[in-house]
Amino acid sequence: MPFRETIKSLRIPVVGSPLFIISNPDLVIAQCKSGIVGSFPALNAREKDGEPAMLEVWLKRITEELDRHNQANPDRPAAPYAVNQIVHRTNKRLERDLEICVKWKVPVWITSLGARVEVNEAAHSVGATVLHDVINNTFARKAIEKGADGLVAVAAGAGGHAGRQSPFALVQEIRQWFDGPLVLSGAIARGDSVLAALAMGADAAYIGSAFIATEEANAVDGYKQMIVDGAADDIVYSDLFTGVWGNYLKSSISAAGMDPENLPTSDPSAMNFGSGSSKPKSWSEIWGSGQGIGAVDRVVPAAVLIDRLAAEYAAARRRLLGEEPAARSVAAE
Known part of the structure; x- marks a missing residue:
């Protein structure tokens, strides 16, 4: 199915972004059953030497559970799922993982x-859609030239690896030449923001950090609580931990014994995703997050979070159409 047709079939136009370590089959299945695209990084599926490929185990489970859901709920089918591939040259698993996804x-x-x-060709061989994430217009052009079907515009404020550009500027520049599928990432944690992404020219919103504070997410309780307690001021932008610029929780950096306000810069050549992450083990508890977490006030099942997003999205549409007052009662929420 063309990606834009997929978006139209969703409950709300949202893709759950692939969260390193955190996204797992439980979260992906819950997201898809609740009507949004769920996703996970292929590198999250890890096995010990001699064990069957965990990526294949995960894909079998996701496929079978979503098939059962669809058979039981023909009037409310699950959304499709996505797998994130890190195509950096240091990812030694890439060829094997591509074969499994095919x-x-x-x-x-x-x-x-x-x-x-070659990655795009592998996806297209089975009719899949390829979305490539980019932080600027130059990378966007290169991705489309090499055969990607659509783009994920990773703007300022996004969790994990993120760009510096305003979403307004990034979407505006891409839309000057590209009319294909475009998903916007960057501090989106409310249904209002989903609608804003569409108004700017995106086809869907990319939401990640809010899903860290869900029951299904593979994150320790301390990480989830930091998301609940945090706000935009609690995020720091650094390239120290992976060699790529990204957003992280200040409290987790402080807990590791570093000053989040005085971090050194890194060398991009130090990136190595051979083991799934370029972080040293000593930094394993430095946690990524986007700036939108001020909207997260408790840990809930993923379905409850998606219910909230859907209600906010519908309310925002009604406000813009003049069907209800623009003022919103915090107490009522």
């Missing part, structure tokens, strides 16, 4: 850290 006919592929023709 075998299971993964419907949406999200590619990161490099655009490669």
Whole structure:
């Protein structure tokens, strides 16, 4: 199915972004059953030497559970899922993981850290859509030239690896030449912001950090609580931890014994995703997050979060159409 047709079939136009370590089959299945695209990084599926490929185990489970859901709920089918591939040259698993995704006919592929023709060709061989994440217009052009079907515009304020540009500027420049599928990432944690992304010219919103504080997420309780307690001022932008600029929780950096206000810069050549992450083990508890977490006030099941987003999205549409007052009662929420 063309990606824009997929978006139209969703409950709300949202893609749950692939969260390193955190996204797992439980979260993806819950997201898809609740009507948004769920996703996970292929590198999250890890096995010990001699064990079956965990990525294949995960894809089998996701496929079978969503199939059962669809058979039981023909009037409310699950959304499709996506797998994120890190295509950086240091990802030694890439070729194997591509083969597994082709075998299971993964419907949406999200590619990161490099655009490669052969990856796009592998996805297209099974009719999949490829979305490539970009932080500027130059990278966007390169991705489309190499065969990506659409783009994820990762703007300022996004969790994890993120760009510096305002979403207004980034979407505006991309839309001057590209009329294909475009998903916007960057501090989106309310249904109002989803509608704003569409108004700017995106087809869907990319939401990640809010899903860290869900029951299904593979995050420790301390991480989830930091999301609940945090706000935009609690985020720091640094390239120290992976060699790529990204947003992290200040409290987790302080807990690791560093001053979040005085971090050194890193060397991009130090990136190495051979083991799934370029973070040293000593930094394993430095946690990524976007600036939108001020909207998160408790840990809930993913379905409850999606219910909230859907209600806010519908209310925002009504406000803009003049069907209800613009003022919003905090107490009523």
